[in-house]
Amino acid sequence: MNTELSVNNVKRDFKIAWWKKAVLIALPLLVFLLSFCCGRFQVAPNTVIEILWDHFMGLFGVAPTGTYTAFQESAVMALRFPRIILGLLVGAGLAISGAALQGMFGNPLVSPQVLGVSSGAGFGAALAILLVENLFLTQISAVIMGLVAVAVTFMVSKVGKGKASIYTLVLAGTITSAFFEALISAIKFTADPFSKLPTITYWLMGSLANRSFADVWHSAPLIIIGIVVLVVFRWRINILSLDEDEAKAMGVNLKLSRLIVVLCCSVITAATVSVCGIVGWIGLVIPHICRSIVGPNHKDLIPACIAVGGAYLMIIDAIARTVSASEIPLSILTAIIGAPFFAYLLKKSGGQWK
Amino acid sequence: MSKISKILAVVLSIVLLSSMFVGCAGGKTTTVTKTATTTVTKTVTVTGDNNTTTKPDEPEVKPLSYPYTVQDQAGRTVTIKKKYERVAFSSVRPLPATYFAVTGNIDTLVGMNPSSRAAALASMFVILCPEIANVPTNFIVNNDTNIEELMKLNPEVVFCLNKNTDEINALEAAGITAVGLNTNGTDPIELFADWADLIGQVMGEQNRAKAIIEEGRKAAQEVKDIAKTITEKKKVMFLYRDQGDTLEVAGSNLYSQYWIETIGAVNVAAECNNVTAVSMEQIMQWNPDYIFITTFTTCQPDDLYNNKLEGQDWSGIKAVQDGHVYKDPLGIYRWFTPTSDSALMLKWIASKTYPEYYKYDMEKEVRDYYKTFYGYELSDKELNMVFNPSSDAAYYVK
Amino acid sequence: MKIEICHGKFGYSNERIIHEDISFDVSNGQILTILGPNGIGKTTLLKCITGLVPWMSGETLVDGVSMKKMKHTAFWKRIGYVPQSTGSRFAYSVLDMVLLGRASHMHVYSTPSSTDYDIAMEALEQVGIAHMYKKPCNNLSGGEFQLVMVARALASKPEIIILDEPESHLDFKNQMLIIGMLEKIVRDQGLGCIVNTHYPEHALRLGDISLMLGPNLPYLFGPSKDVITEENLSKYFGVKVKMLSFDYKDKDYCSIIPLELS
Incomplete structure (x- = not known):
């Protein structure tokens, strides 16, 4: 074999540039740490460091040494910490779901909303807010209805076999989304316009306000499991993006593989909606950004999405809770930033999805 | 200005000047214990587009010859055709209670907003008028008036929000007299005055209205005078709603601004407009000295004192540490908004925030007020209910 | 087999x-x-x-x-x-595309190993496009892409x-x-x-x-x-042909010339 094309050279050519890797690892870490300094309550950066350090050392049984008030500690550890963790998980989860679904459908315009999960989960949450005022039940309801919506999509899509199945899946997803959106409207219509309706509307727009560690425990397991499975499975997603016959010819159990991907994405998305409301644009735009950094091979794309998606939402949430006295809903910010950026990407790439 | 108006103005001024030396006149039995006593009797100059002015101490001259016209708050000239016996309120939730205060009974009330009903059932209104529970509300769905359902109740006059032009037109087309009321404004005393006066004119009964309006203005002036002497600006916050996932405060451009500023304090949430969702951190940053929780939410002071709410930490807030968290009382209606109890609200919030300046005996104030203006003697239990409202008043339909 | x-x-x-x-x-x-x-x-x-x-x-x-x-x-x-x-x-590189052919030999949770890269490059050599291994697939001509697909099949x-x-x-x-x-x-x-x-x-x-x-x-x-045969081609394709054989380097070659529709 030609020595120039020896395996080592080839593999080296295909490794992501070391500096890119460094940035992708450093970015979410940096954003994570800096987020602790963002919030309406003024806490000086060195105080934040003291608080974090004490808590970190506290894990090893070391007594706290910093000088800060209980108030400041509370702001950093009880109010900001859960939000930052959730921002990381939700951002990473949605980005990775978007990437996996775009790969599976072979369509770069697909987002986690495509199968109706978000609409179903939104309906579940709205229903719970209408009937009971219990946050935990709202979250459970969101997850359950999100998965029900995906099941409905699957049932609706079973019209025949063959090449049409991917397209019928997308169509069925559109139908299911529309249906649950209509149900959400019906709930809004019957809700008390003075107290329930504003709560439902605000919730649907997405927010991490008032999130505590309890919410982290409720949603993190689902999101993390989904992410882990997709990471393990990431190289196979390349195969799912091929034509059906080609994919089958690689020895892949197409039905099972698709089911796994859809299940993971649905669980992740439903869990994010349960804890955060409906946050759009991340699942659609972040995979594209990552493709332009590491290429379309899902082996590298999926991990990149975790880093960039997580960092993105942590930044967005930091903005949402700091820029003004009133909390800005997340989906407003992700859209205001995401849409123009997507337009820019579109123009730059000339329609070619690199 | 026409000749007659000129004469009227001169007569008015003479009466005004003489009243100042005469002092309090009939109809007012409330006494205020404070350091400086200045009793000012203002003439009831009706704001809005109404031109009739009357003198405070003289029996009202009622033009009982129908029809006559009044100017409503939607800029319309409304013809009052007769003494109405079937009245409905579709929007503006404090109105049924206002109506009761103005007319003294609810015999003629045939329909009202379900949110008003919920408030009525949780407040003094149902104690004063048990029949309020039977007033139909089903013609309102999702805060919209179903005209045909309303027509089934056969109302003769309907009071609604001045901005609901569609509803007003539909009512007129159905042959029902529509009267629009304005809710734009931050001064609850004056806003209530507008409502009471207009309702009084429409119903052809203005005595009660005038008395309460005057009482409100008197209280406002008293408080303002004292407020001028206060130099320490205490930080006050109205917690509008804190339940489930929602944390909202009442900012400026809302009644909260009036309640807080009039008594000489400062609204920490003034940078927010109207009702705004904020983060716990923002509240920590403001660190209010006093917190007043409205009756629009199920939240109670205990929830803050015991830090029961997930994702929020109230323990470091000064108001919580000093024990200065109060639930707005619930009298005839929610005291946050303009009501016939507004004079009491002003005195109450003043005495809570600056007890060293405003020395009102609120229990006595409330008892006397209810006796005078509603003709009702509150029992100890009922008085307790006023000052410690349950969380139920927050709900829409019961 | x-x-x-x-x-x-x-x-x-x-x-x-x-x-x-x-x-x-x-x-x-x-x-x-x-x-x-x-x-x-x-x-x-x-x-x-x-x-x-x-x-x-x-x-x-x-x-x-x-x-x-x-x-x-x-x-x-x-x-x-x-x-x-x-x-x-998608703009997968040629080598990444060929590597997909290794799927039937890999665990569900694996990513390609050095051996897999080896075999993939070999396959590309066999079809003669090893020098294109870095090129994105959507930049290839139809024919070049066909060769990539053959290499992918060979990789397994x-x-x-x-x-x-x-x-x-x-x-x-x-x-x-x-x-x-x-x-x-x-x-x-x-x-x-x-x-x-x-x-x-x-x-x-x-x-x-x-x-x-x-x-x-x-x-x-x-x-x-x-x-x-000429007869079968005429019957099955509807085209009359002439088949001409000749020798080249000790091997038989046959040329089929279409004459007219039959």
């Missing part, structure tokens, strides 16, 4: 039967060329052979074992499939490779290349080959056995020289 089709029958409905009771077989070291006019169902036949589309009746046997009884991965480790090129949606080291009209989209030289490559891997590595082709000349050149299909005509299966 031997693939056998036994009385295979396929149709989209009872009215539209495409293949009626067809039987043939291919073994290692053999090249089976399938000929027939457009729309006769050549691609469908390949899909039925591989199980991508199920037979209505009859079956595919692999070494005597019914394909239906075989494990999915086990089947595809031994069979490689190269469909008609449709271009690539199959015993029998099935190709659907591989010479389409290829220029003259690349056609030679493909034909030469197919001959080579069959002779040198003992692979079996099933090829759909529009070129009877290639079929003759590749030799071995052929299957000819025609509208409302019985299928012909047998040695290529016996199946591909």
Whole structure:
């Protein structure tokens, strides 16, 4: 074999540039740490460091040494910490779901909303807010209805076999989304316009306000499991993006593989909606950004999405809770930033999805 | 200005000047214990587009010859055709209670907003008028008036929000007299005055209205005078709603601004407009000295004192540490908004925030007020209910 | 290894039967060329052979074992499939695309190893496009992409490779290349080959056995020289031809010249 094309050279050519890797690892870490300094309550950066350090050392049984008030500690550890963790998980989860679904459908315009999960989960949450005022039940309801919506999509899509199945899946997803959106409207219509309706509307727009560690425990397991499975499975997603016959010819159990991907994405998305409301644009735009950094091979794309998606939402949430006295809903910010950026990407790439 | 108006103005001024030396006149039995006593009797100059002015101490001259016209708050000239016996309120939730205060009974009330009903059932209104529970509300769905359902109740006059032009037109087309009321404004005393006066004119009964309006203005002036002497600006916050996932405060451009500023304090949430969702951190940053929780939410002071709410930490807030968290009382209606109890609200919030300046005996104030203006003697239990409202008043339909 | 089709029958409905009771077989070291006019169902036949589309009746046997009884991965480790090129949606690099062919040899949770990279590069060498390994697939011409797909099938080291009209989209030289490559891997590595082709000349050149299909005509299966005759071509394709043979470097070559529609 030609020595120039020896395996080592080839593999080296295909490794992501070391500096890119460094940035992708450093970015979410940096954003994570800096987020602790963002919030309406003024806490000086060195105080934040003291608080974090004490808590970190506290894990090893070391007594706290910093000088800060209980108030400041509370702001950093009880109010900001859960939000930052959730921002990381939700951002990473949605980005990775978007990437996996775009790969599976072979369509770069697909987002986690495509199968109706978000609409179903939104309906579940709205229903719970209408009937009971219990946050935990709202979250459970969101997850359950999100998965029900995906099941409905699957049932609706079973019209025949063959090449049409991917397209019928997308169509069925559109139908299911529309249906649950209509149900959400019906709930809004019957809700008390003075107290329930504003709560439902605000919730649907997405927010991490008032999130505590309890919410982290409720949603993190689902999101993390989904992410882990997709990471393990990431190289196979390349195969799912091929034509059906080609994919089958690689020895892949197409039905099972698709089911796994859809299940993971649905669980992740439903869990994010349960804890955060409906946050759009991340699942659609972040995979594209990552493709332009590491290429379309899902082996590298999926991990990149975790880093960039997580960092993105942590930044967005930091903005949402700091820029003004009133909390800005997340989906407003992700859209205001995401849409123009997507337009820019579109123009730059000339329609070619690199 | 026409000749007659000129004469009227001169007569008015003479009466005004003489009243100042005469002092309090009939109809007012409330006494205020404070350091400086200045009793000012203002003439009831009706704001809005109404031109009739009357003198405070003289029996009202009622033009009982129908029809006559009044100017409503939607800029319309409304013809009052007769003494109405079937009245409905579709929007503006404090109105049924206002109506009761103005007319003294609810015999003629045939329909009202379900949110008003919920408030009525949780407040003094149902104690004063048990029949309020039977007033139909089903013609309102999702805060919209179903005209045909309303027509089934056969109302003769309907009071609604001045901005609901569609509803007003539909009512007129159905042959029902529509009267629009304005809710734009931050001064609850004056806003209530507008409502009471207009309702009084429409119903052809203005005595009660005038008395309460005057009482409100008197209280406002008293408080303002004292407020001028206060130099320490205490930080006050109205917690509008804190339940489930929602944390909202009442900012400026809302009644909260009036309640807080009039008594000489400062609204920490003034940078927010109207009702705004904020983060716990923002509240920590403001660190209010006093917190007043409205009756629009199920939240109670205990929830803050015991830090029961997930994702929020109230323990470091000064108001919580000093024990200065109060639930707005619930009298005839929610005291946050303009009501016939507004004079009491002003005195109450003043005495809570600056007890060293405003020395009102609120229990006595409330008892006397209810006796005078509603003709009702509150029992100890009922008085307790006023000052410690349950969380139920927050709900829409019961 | 031997693939056998036994009385295979396929149709989209009872009215539209495409293949009626067809039987043939291919073994290692053999090249089976399938000929027939457009729309006769050549691609469908390949899909039925591989199980991508199920037979209505009859079956595919692999070494005597019914394909239906075989494990999915086990089947595809031994069979490689190269469909008609449709271009690539995503801009995977050529090497990444070829690496996908290693899937049947990898664990579900793995990513390609050094060995896999090795084998993929070898496959690219075999089809002669190793120098393009970094190029994104959607920048390739139709012919180049076809070669990538062949390399991908070869990467899974199959015993029998099935190709659907591989010479389409290829220029003259690349056609030679493909034909030469197919001959080579069959002779040198003992692979079996099933090829759909529009070129009877290639079929003759590749030799071995052929299957000819025609509208409302019985299928012909047998040695290529016996199946591909002037008479059969006229009957099955509706074109009158002249076949001319000649010698070149001690090998028989045959040229087929179309004369007129018959």
